Ligand SMILES: *[C@@H]1O[C@H](CO)[C@@H](O)[C@H](O)[C@H]1NC(C)=O
């Protein structure tokens with residue numbers, strides 16, 4: 001008669017394991033199980049969601065992955081999910097690099113976007129406002145589709161100001177450029193508790209409080225991003241007119 005108890009134990013263990021293995025925050029879409037090895041200096045982010053002291057994040061991390069060795073390039077994103085704006089939480093694109101190349105050892109060679117010949121959005125250090133909850137910064141690695149080229153007028157290539165990075169919609173981007181599911185992911189958290197808050201903050205974003213047991217539901221409205229113009233609209237969707245502070 002052991003089986004029932006055993007089964008329950010197995011189910012529990014695998015549920016716990018799957019939570020432990022999730023490489024993207026609870027409720028985040030796209031959800032990713034495969035781990036991207038993100039290292040700030042000598043500190044490898046482990047487990048996913050590790051709280052990293054902000055001073056360690058001044059320079060972009062080095063990234064390796066054991067699971068994707070390819071002569072085809074990849075694309076990397078780093079996205080803050082918790083930027084307070086007008087009483088809500090919105091995203092902010094911290095880093096976007098296409099044409100990432102893979103060495104046989106899984107080491108990634110990540111170009112440095114320069115706003116000119118090298119595409120992408122330069123790395124922006126996490127700077128959550130004093131007194132806010134820890135912000136979640138999610139790293140996603142995608143295979144770059146064949147013939148991938150980003151329009152010069154895409155607001156994130158490169159961003160002309162931080163404003164262009166706000167409200168970045170990864171699902172609209174995936175749809176528009178035909179990206180497949182991410183190859184691997186990871187995330188860090190960064191918090192600033194070194195002073196007194198100068199503002200009141202909205203509650204955590206829904207994805208931060210969602211129970212792991214509930215199905216993740218994509219909020220993306222595919223109809224919004226069929227064409228080029230749709231894409232710009234999608235990526236810009238969260239752009240909130242007006243007020244802008246240094247709260248990312
Ligand atoms: C916290 O934020 C304040 C104000 O922006 C900044 O001066 C300080 O360096 C930050 N501290 C850390 C540890 O990031």
Ligand SMILES: *[C@@H]1O[C@H](CO)[C@@H](O)[C@H](O)[C@H]1NC(C)=O
Pocket residue numbers: 146147
């Ligand atoms: C990429 O471009 C080449 C040359 O224009 C073309 O032959 C090929 O079919 C394209 N591949 C895809 C996936 O569109």
